[in-house]
Amino acid sequence: MKKIFPECVVRILEDYHANGISSQDCVCCSSPCCGMPGFALLENVVLIYNFYKKGKLRRKDFTFKHGLAFRDFVDTYFDIWEWSEKNGKNAILFFHPKIVSACNDLISIPGDNDYYAMRAQLFEFNPWMSKGCVFLSEKITNWPQGDTKPRHCILHSKHSSKQIGPKPIDCVFHTCILPKMQKLPEPEVVDKWFSALARAFPGSVRRYNKYIDM
Numbered sequence: 001m002k003k004i005f006p007e008c009v010v011r012i013l014e015d016y017h018a019n020g021i022s023s024q025d026c027v028c029c030s031s032p033c034c035g036m037p038g039f040a041l042l043e044n045v046v047l048i049y050n051f052y053k054k055g056k057l058r059r060k061d062f063t064f065k066h067g068l069a070f071r072d073f074v075d076t077y078f079d080i081w082e083w084s085e086k087n088g089k090n091a092i093l094f095f096h097p098k099i100v101s102a103c104n105d106l107i108s109i110p111g112d113n114d115y116y117a118m119r120a121q122l123f124e125f126n127p128w129m130s131k132g133c134v135f136l137s138e139k140i141t142n143w144p145q146g147d148t149k150p151r152h153c154i155l156h157s158k159h160s161s162k163q164i165g166p167k168p169i170d171c172v173f174h175t176c177i178l179p180k181m182q183k184l185p186e187p188e189v190v191d192k193w194f195s196a197l198a199r200a201f202p203g204s205v206r207r208y209n210k211y212i213d214m
Contacts, residue, residue, distance in 0.1 A: 003043070003164045006200040012193055013161070013173060020175030020183055023161065031151050033182050035143040036119060037133035038170025039094035040078070041197065042204045046211070047166040048135075048155060049073050059154055060138040062104055071212040077134055079108055081115045082205065083194055090198035091205050097133045097168065099123075106134060135168075169197065 005013070040048065049070055051057045057064050068076060077098055084091035096115065099107040107129060109119045123130050123144075131139035137151045155166040173193060177183045185193070 005163060006196075008196045009169075009200050012196055016173065016183075016185065016189065016193075017175050020177065021179055025176070025179050027152070027156075029176075029179060030140075030148055031132070031136060031153070032140060032144060032147075032180060033174065033176070034133045034136050034151075034153065034171075035099070035130045035140055036123065037097045037099075037135070038168050038172075038174050039081070039096045040168035040170070041164075041201055042093060042095070042208050042211075043164045043201060044155075044166060044168050045074060045078065045095050047164070051155070051166055057154065059136065062100055062134065062139075074212075077106070079115070083198070085195055085198065090195065090202065092194070092198040092201065093204045093208055094170070095168075097135055099129070100131050100134050100136075100139060101129055102131055102139070 160167040
């Protein structure tokens with residue numbers, strides 16, 4: 001049975017989505033926001049890897065490497081960023097999907113400081129580099145403006161908004177005020193979201209190290 005989101009996570013999602021667009025609006029969108037995707041938790045990554053091992057991880061214009069062990073799969077398709085509360089407690093790993101370039105290279109965000117600031121700066125000065133998340137069905141041809149070509153997250157399911165699945169949980173959190181007009185959370189909302197995840201899914205650093213040592 002799939003794991004339903006903990007109540008603290010559900011409350012934040014409901015509050016944040018209260019004045020956002022509908023799920024149907026999201027499904028119909030051409031996904032320009034997926035030029036800079038949200039992060040996955042270890043729980044998401046394990047399920048993504050299971051999809052991969054079963055040969056279900058496929059997209060039109062990019063080929064995933066065959067036969068990768070879990071650690072190599074994560075290193076290939078994610079940037080890992082560790083976050084903890086200001087008191088140093090409740091550390092959690094966030095797995096950011098890499099971005100595909102026009103020539104199918106995978107773009108990794110350099111540095112180990114503020115992941116979001118580094119990523120925003122990189123693509124602000126080099127917008128031509130981003131053709132979208134590696135888990136999109138096909139490339140974004142005109143990022144960040146977007147286009148009208150239909151595409152979708154290959155990890156999405158009808159249950160993504162209710163329970164842990166392969167779709168990265170931070171992509172579930174994301175919404176727009178109007179179609180293609182992203183809602184940007186205030187810093188205090190971000191801290192609340194991160195803290196709720198760290199407490200709801202504890203021990204990810206230890207658990208990830210256990211996975212990669214297998």
